[in-house]
Amino acid sequence: MLLISIIKTALELLVKLLELSNEGLHRLLSDAGFTEQRAKCQQRLADWLQGVARVLTQDGRQMTGSYAEGWANSMVQVNGRTAADSDIDWTVLAPGQEFHLRGGCERKGSCKDATPLQVKEGHAQVAVGAGSQPAVTATACGVRPAQDTCHAIECCSSFFKNRIRKLLPYNFDKVHLVRATRPSSTNELRVSFSFQEKDIMRNLSTDQGQLFTLIKFIFKRHLPLTLDTPGLKTYHAKTLLFFMLEKNDTHPSIEAWQPHNLIALLKESLDMMLSFIDSSSSPNECMPHFFMPDAPLYFKNAGIGGDFDNTKARVRDRLCELRSDISGVVEQLRGLVRPLQSEKFYFHPFTLLPLTAPPAVTEIRKGMYSPEMYYKFADVYSVVHQCVSELQSESSDRDTLMRQLSILQQLQWCKCATLCMTAMAHLKFGESEEAERLAMELQRHHVVSGLKPQDIQADKYDEPAKLPEDSDWAWRFCLPCDSPPRFPFLPEFTQTLFTARLSQPLSSHLYVNFRCLSWSLQAELLRNRAPAYAFDHWIKELLGDPDLEELLTLAHYSDCRWHVRLSLQQMEMIEKERRVAMETQDEENIGWVRQKWWRVSNRSGSGSDSGAHRSSEDEEEDEERRLWARARLGLVAMETAAEQRDSWTHTKVSWMRLQ
Ligand SMILES: [Zn+2]
Ligand SMILES: [Zn+2]
Known part of the structure; x- marks a missing residue:
């Protein structure tokens, strides 16, 4: 026995050692989708989103940053979702403006009479300051990640071409200026290379991208969150990667960029970072800019309150410790990174515009071709917005609404949305039989959950992705909106599924999930026909990519213990992983489901779990369901709502005691 247990322990140790090895780390990241191939898919989705956004905004915006670059926008998996602490970055160049940089502008042709600006340590010196906030941030809200919009001014030329050429032999992009200054300067604008950076990042091989992912993880999460040592950010990780690419040659086939070298490369990067830190005596500076060698990069929040936190020394010490033992990093990463359960990308572009x-x-x-190929998607978004507004308008006219809806009629890829809105229009004008007919059509209609990589791939390299037009993937929408939704003609619970998120002025929107609406409309309108509820079908559909509304819908209509428990667990997971930026209304909805779970799990017997036969108990529950929906809509008196909340608090306490 003793021998067996010794062997077992030794084997476990060996397995652990092997797991820690290079191939293990490489495999961990590859299984979670951090590969060149999936990064390419992510980039194509970003291009697609940019194409449609440009049609709508008409400002020529360009997507930059990790979402567009395809690497490490989320540390968990590469499946189209954005991490709670990541964002989507846009750069908008001011129309008709152009600056000239000394050292960049060639002072020929149209630049003959230009007065180039002097550039000091990467910052163009201007007469009037423009502040040091480069971007306007629309905070994360509901299913929408934060979006940064950076207004910039284009320069007439590139800058430090010899440095760009090190990593990009064929790049002719110009640089631009953004509102940012050195820690204690004013009246200057920072030279930005974000278009060149995007180009470099989009050409990374799997191993190069994985190295970046590791460095970003250490700088952005491990140091500040696990080791309580803030100071470095994503831009430092990117810069360090660029220096590594320069040192080891970018070509992915050379010996350095192989899976078995990943940990050696990481250690080499940390060594390089340490020597950068040591090469400057200023407490604010941490490394040189990759493209502009005379410009230092600063620690995060440098200059604010002096060197109060002793940032430089702390970061240096932590990096030294990591350099000698990276097992802590690997362990943290192992807890975060998750293997893909499916090859699909969960991309809901109409929630991200x-x-x-x-x-x-x-x-x-x-x-057919860019940019005209994006028109139809922008047009559909506009029509859906129009129809949802029209449905809420008290003065809307039936024929106008039906005419607008008919514009969408032939399109397969947004059919669920069209059918739902048409059913709603019939309800609005008192045509319940027509609405029922559409509910039956919805019952037969299937939407797709997630896009397969082959749906995203283009016919030719570098051609924009064409999303499938014969399957229905456009059923989640965030529509601009500034007042609470009003759909009094809908069943009460169905009304609650329109989630208005109005607390953040720049992110105010109405969230509409048409798949979820479709389920609710079927459940309500086909109540007396079997089978009105297709819970197993709903569950199969929602499991890869559920949202709070769908889980609430399942828990609302089903009294099956298992269904309610599943809803609760999934909602709590969304909350824990911060997949939705939650507000009070979401907490309350989770509270409702928690209360229901408590109720169904304490109910004697489970005879009504199948939902096939209806008893007086079921009718009682129908009544309660109705009350809940009314309370959520704010239709019942405040006291009742308060009572319900008290009973919920009570329930929660008893539920916690049960645990
Ligand atoms: Zn950003
Ligand atoms: Zn010029």
Whole structure:
């Protein structure tokens, strides 16, 4: 026995050692989707989103940053989702403006009479300061990640071409200026290379991208969160990677960039970072800029309150410790990174578009090539916005609404949305039989959950992705909105599924999940026909990518213990992983489900679990369901709502005691 247990322990140790090895780390990241191939898919999705956003905003915006670059926008998996602490970055160049930089501008042709600006340590010296906030941030809200919009001014030329050429032999992009200064300067604008950076990041091989992911993880999460040592950020990780690419040659086939070298490369990077830190005596500076060797990069929040936190020394010490033992990093990463359960990308582009009021649309334009190929998607977004507004308007006219809806009729890829809105229009104008007919059509209609990599791939390299037009993937929308939704003609619970998120002015929107609406409309309108509820089908559909509304819907209509428990668990997981930026209304909804779970799990017997036969108990529950929906809509008196909340608090306490 003793021998066996010794052997077992030794084997476990060996397995652990092997897991810690290079191949293990490489495999861990590859299994979670951190590969060149999936990064390419992510980049194509970003390009697609940019194409549609540009049609809507007409400001020529360009996506930059990790979402567009395809690497480490989320540390968990590469499946189209954005991490709670990541964002989508846009750069908008001011129209008709151009600056000239000394050292960049060639002072020929149209630049003959230009007065180039002097550039000091990467900052162009200007007469009037523009502040040091480069971007306007629309905070994360509901399913929308934060979006940064950086207004910039284009320069007439590139800058430090010899440095760019080290990593990009064929890049002719110009640089631009953004509102940012050195820690104690004013009246200057920072030279930005974000377009060149995007180009470099988009050409990384799997091993190069994985090295970046590791460095970013250490700088952005491990140091500040686990080791309580803030100071470094994503831009430092990117810069360090660029220096590593320069040192080891970018070509992915050379010996350095192989899976078995990943840990050696990481250690080499940390050594390089330490020597950068030591090469400057200033407490604010941590490394040189990759493209502008005379410009230092500063620690995060440098200059604010002096060197109060002793940032430089602390970061240096932590990096030294990591350099000699990276097992802590690997362990943390192992807890975070998760293997893909599916190859799919969960991409809901109509929830991610900038929330500018879409233009009025009377037809869906056609087009084969960029940018015309994006017109139809922007047009559909506009029509959906129009119809949802029209449905809420008290003065809306039936024929106008039906005409707008008919614009969408032929499109398969947004059919669920069209059918739902048409059913709603019939309900609005008192045509319940027509609405029922559409509910039955919805019952037969299937939407797709997630896009397969082959759906995203283009025919030719570098051609924009064409999303499938014969399957329905466009059923989640965030629509610009500034007042609470009003759909009094809908069943009460169905009304609660329109989630208005109005607390953040720049991110105010109405969230509409048409798949979820479709389930609720079927459940309500086909109540007396079997089978009105298709819970097993709902569950199968939602499991890869559920949202709070869908889980609430399942818990609302089903009295099966298992269904309610599943809803609660999934909602708590969304909350824990911060997949949705939650507000009070979401907490309350989770509270409702928790209360229901407590109720169904304490109910004697489980005879009604199947939902097939209805008893007086079921009718009682129908009544309660109705009350809940009314309370959520604010239709019942405040006291009742307060009572319900008290009973919920009570329930929660007893539930916690049960645990
Ligand atoms: Zn950002
Ligand atoms: Zn010029």
